[in-house]
Amino acid sequence: MSVIERVEVVLPGAVEPEGLQLRHGPVPAAGAGQVLVAMEATGVSFAEQQMRRGRYYDQPPFPFVPGYDLVGRVAAVGPGVGPHLLGTRVAALTKTGGWASHVLLDAADVVPVPEGLGAAEAETAVVNGITAWQMLHRKARIRAGQIVLVHGANGGVGTVLVQLARSAGVKVIGTASARHHEALRRLGVTPVDYRTEDVPARVRELAPDGVDAVFDHVGGRSVVDSWRLLAKGGTLVSYGSAATRDDSGSKQMPVLKILGRVWAWQALPNGRRAYFYNVWGGRAFAKDRFRSRLRADLGQVFEAMRRGEITARVAAELPLSRVADAMRLAESGTVNGKVVLVP
Template structure:
C-alpha cells in the first residue's frame, strides 16, 4: 500500500531549514518531532544539499531504541541517506558544482531541507529519476549489490537464501540475484509470501520450526550464500544451510529481546562466530566462510550506485516505495517500519 502524508497548513513563521529531531529513546510519536533549525553553510570539504528525498531506514528504528551501533546522543537530526541538489560548495571541493544532483549517505542529518555533507562521499544521480526511487537505492541498494556481487560473489546457477526477502534490503538482493540468474529462497512472514514469489523467489516462513530442513529440501546440497540480518544463534541455522563452500554474509544482528542502550551486545554472537569460523577455515576445518558487512560511502559506493541506477533505467530493478511523507510524517513512517506493516521504502520529501 502506498501512503501519502502531507504537511499541515503553515502557521506562524517558516523555519529557514525545516527538520526532524529524534529527542530520546521510546515511542516514535513521542520522540520524533518536526521543527526547524538554522540553514547550514558548507565547511571545508563539504557541500550543502537541498534535499529532494531522504530515506527512512531500519537504522532509525534501532536509534530510537538506542540499539544502533555507536548511537548518536539525543537530540539529533536523523536520516541515513538523501538525494538532492548542491546549493553551495565549501573550500577544497573538487568534482562537484552547485546545481549537481547527488546522493549521499551521512548516516544522520538527512531529515532536513538543507544538509551539509562531506563531498568525498557523494555520488551522481541521473536527472529525471524519481528522487524517492533514487534514494531507496543509496543504503539498501548498495548494501544488496555489494553483498551479492562483492562478498558472496554469486554466480548464475547458484542458489542463495535471502532472509527478510520482503524487506527493503531483501527485495533488492532478490531482484538483483534473480536478474543475475541466481535461484533465491526467501524468508518472510506468510502475509508477504505472494510478494516474495512475485519477485521470483521461493518463499519460506522465517518462523518455521524446521527452517534448515525446509531449505535443505529445496536445496539438498545446501545454498551457496545466506544473507542474514537476524544474527544471534540464528547464524548457526544459516551456517547449517550452506553448501560445503558456501558464504554466510551477516549484515546485522537485529535479534529481538535486548534492552534500550544494549547497542553492542546483540553483535557479540555474530563477532564471536565470525572469528571462530575464520580460524576454522584457516586451518582447513571447513571450506565455508562467514563474513560481516557494513555499508560505507567508500570508493565502490559510486560505482555500485551507478550500476544500480543503470538497472533501474533498464527496467530490471523496480524499487518499491511504501510511502512518501512530509517531514511531519516521519514518526508514522518509523512506526510502520517498527511494526513491519509495509513493503518497500518509506521516504521523506522535505
Template sequence: MRTVQFAEFGGPEVLRTVDADTPAPGPGQAAIDVAYTGVNFADLKARAEGYRVPGLPFVPGLEVSGRVRALGAGVTGLAVGQEVTALTAGGAYAEVAVADAATVFPVPAGIGLRTAATLPTVLPTAHALLHEVGRLRAGETVLVQGAAGGVGTVLGQLAKAAGARALGVVSSPAKARYARQYGYDEVFVGDFAAGARAATGGRGVDLALDPVGGETFRASLDALATFGRLVSYGNASAAEPWRVGQAELFPGTRSVAGFSILTLAKEDPGALRALAERAFRLVADGTVTLPVTAEFALEEAARAHALLGGRTTTGKLLLRVGQD
C-alpha cells in the first residue's frame, strides 16, 4: 500500500511517499480502507519536532474516514464494509490505517466520507472546550484564538447555538472576514486585549480558549472577567510550558484548565466516545458545518503541510486517499 512517512525531523520536504506492508488489526482494533485523511497542526509538530512520535520512520495522521477492511479479535458493533470515521494514534497518511475500535465511529446518516474526515478531532475538541471543560452558559462571552481554523470555525457556531457571544482572534483581515461567517460577533486581528475589554464593557470575557501558549496565553488570562475560565489546548507558539499560581488566579477568582483529545483517547476512550457522539449529532442536524477549504492527493502531503504551516489557511485541509 502507499503511505507517507518521514525518517527524520524537519520541514515538509522530509515527507516521502513509500510502499509499505498493509497493516492487520490486532485485538480490539479495526483496519480501515482510507478515503480521506485530515491534516492537523499536530501532524506538523510531529514532523518538525517529534511531537508524540515513538520512533522513526513514522507515518503521521490522526483522523480518517473510509470503510472497515478487517476487524481484530473481540471487536463488536462494527462490520466489514461499514463507512466509518476514526481517530488514530498516527498512521493515517496511508491507504490502510489501523485504529482502536473504541475510537472508530459509524458515519452519521446523511454525511459523506469527505465531510466525515473532518469530524474525529475537530468536533469533539470544540464541544469539550466549550461545554465539558469550559462550562459555557447562555449569555456568556467566549474569546477564541485561531477563530478561522478548523476548531475555531466550529467553536463560533457552537457558541452561537448555546446562546453565548463569540469573540474571535485571527492573524489577517481575510481570516476575520471568514470567521464572521461562522458565528463570531466580533473578530480581532492580532492584538485582542483592548478589543476584548471594550467589547465586554470593561468586565472581560467569561471563557477564553487558547491553542497558542506563551504571550497569547498570558494575554488571554488577563482578558478574563471575575470567575472567568481559561482552557489551554495546545502550544502552537512552542513557548515554555505555562505556569500559573495564586498570584494570577486569586484576583478575580479565575481558573485555568487543559484539554487534549489524544490524551482523552488514551486514558478514557469511553468518555471520548460519548463526547464524539454528542458532537457528531450537531453536524447531522445542521447546527454545525465544517468547510473543507483545500484538498490534496496523498502524495501531495508536503504541499498540505506547507500551506497549513504558512498560517494562511481557513477551515479544514484533507488528503484524498481512496474512493468516497
C-alpha cells in the first residue's frame, strides 16, 4: 500500500532558481478550525520573484516555503469544521506556503470555486483577481466612460485589470513591450511601448485632460510620472516596486519611499487621490472584515470568469519538481499570463 507524502518547495536563501529545494515529509493533520487542502494549482507571481532575491518588503526569514495563493480540494477537515467542505474545490490567499502538495489553512480563509472553473483557470484569478478588483472598485471606484492607465498591462495583475476595466465600460491605455501589443489590442486596450516610447508624453497625447486612474506596479520614478498624468479628481493606485527588484540594500526602503509620496500627495488640496494598495491591508486589525471582503470580491471575479468577461491566461503549467524552470519562465518577461505550478 503506497503512503501519501507531502512535497514542498523550500526557498533556503537568496538563490538562483536552481537553488530552490524540494522537501518530502508526512501529510499534516488538520487541527481545530482548519482544513487540509490538496493543492491542484499554485502560481508564480512577482512576489516570489522578489522573495527569492530577499527583496519582498515583509517576507519571512529564510528558509520558508513560497507560494502566494493556491487552488485545491479539501482533503480533510479538523474539529469544528463542517464535513460539507470535504471534496470542495477552494481558493486561498496564503502569501507563503502555497508551493506544496498539501497545505493547512483556516477554514475561514478559503473561498469556494464555482463549478465549471478548472483549477489552473481559477488560480490565475486569485491574488491577481482580488488585487485587480479591489484596486478598480474599492480604491479607484471606476465608472463607465472613464480613461485609465495600466502599467504592465500584459502581466498577471495587468491582464485581469484591463479585462475587468473594459467589462465596466472603461477605456484602457496599457504599457507593455511591443511583443504584447497585438494581444492587448484584442482586449480593447491602446498599447504604449514602455521600452521605445516616452510614456508620459504618449499618454498625454491619448488623454490630453489626464487619465482618471493609474495603476502602477513599477515604483521609483514611474510613481511620480503617474501622479502627474492624473486628471482632476483622478486616483493613483501604486501596488509594487518592480523597478527595484534587482537592487541591493534595504527591501523596505522602496515601499517606504512610495508611502511617503502617497501621504504627501493625499494632503494636497487638488482633488486627486493616491493610495498604496496592499492586498493584506487591514487584516491585522479587522480579520473578519478582511475575510468578508475577500470572499465577496473574489466571488465577483470568479463570476466574471464564468460570464466570459475575464479569460484565464495560463502561460504554462509545470510540476513542482520543475519549479526552477517555472521561475525562470515567469521572470523572462516573454509570457502573456501566469505561470502555474501543479503537484
